[in-house]
Amino acid sequence: MKKVLLFLSLFIFVFTACNSESNKEIKVGDIITLKSWDNQEIKIKRIENGFSLVDSDKILIIDIFGTFCPPCRAEAPMLFDIQSKNLNDLIILGLSYAEEVDNEKLKEFAKNYNAYYFLTNDKRADLIVEAIANDIKYNTQIQLPFKVMIKDGKYQNLGENLYILGKTDEGLLKESIKNAKENK
Numbered sequence: 001m002k003k004v005l006l007f008l009s010l011f012i013f014v015f016t017a018c019n020s021e022s023n024k025e026i027k028v029g030d031i032i033t034l035k036s037w038d039n040q041e042i043k044i045k046r047i048e049n050g051f052s053l054v055d056s057d058k059i060l061i062i063d064i065f066g067t068f069c070p071p072c073r074a075e076a077p078m079l080f081d082i083q084s085k086n087l088n089d090l091i092i093l094g095l096s097y098a099e100e101v102d103n104e105k106l107k108e109f110a111k112n113y114n115a116y117y118f119l120t121n122d123k124r125a126d127l128i129v130e131a132i133a134n135d136i137k138y139n140t141q142i143q144l145p146f147k148v149m150i151k152d153g154k155y156q157n158l159g160e161n162l163y164i165l166g167k168t169d170e171g172l173l174k175e176s177i178k179n180a181k182e183n184k
């Protein structure tokens with residue numbers, strides 16, 4: 001009997017420990033500190049139906065990408081160029097998704113594809129992406145690359161949608177950023 005109880009206790013402990021992370025969700029009011037491969041930090045706050053940057057009124061573009069993804073690689077220099085030309089108004093947050101990579105792999109991606117904007121491999125990527133998909137009512141599986149733009153805690157149109165799926169059209173992204181800036 002003691003062995004059975006010990007086994008059950010151990011099973012319950014392992015089962016709940018293994019599943020505790022997957023059962024988590026990001027709740028309204030949660031502040032998430034994200035670190036880049038080069039130790040920069042961005043703080044985002046979960047708000048009702050969205051996210052906002054903590055201590056900043058800049059436009060936030062969340063680029064959900066993978067280091068293995070050819071379209072993600074192809075558009076990285078363009079994203080860096082847009083970030084560089086809009087430093088006062090815009091932050092591009094590259095959120096590594098659907099892969100487990102270390103900081104060295106992100107550094108290599110940045111170097112090889114001129115992706116010198118904020119890149120993170122945060123373990124909460126799945127939770128952030130799930131929250132974004134729920135917010136914008138995107139009901140199919142996320143494919144890479146996938147972008148959303150947020151200003152003042154509200155998702156902004158990227159063309160006709162609240163997201164861009166696939167390799168980004170540079171003109172569309174620039175026009176969307178311009179529209180978001182003008183709607184202050």
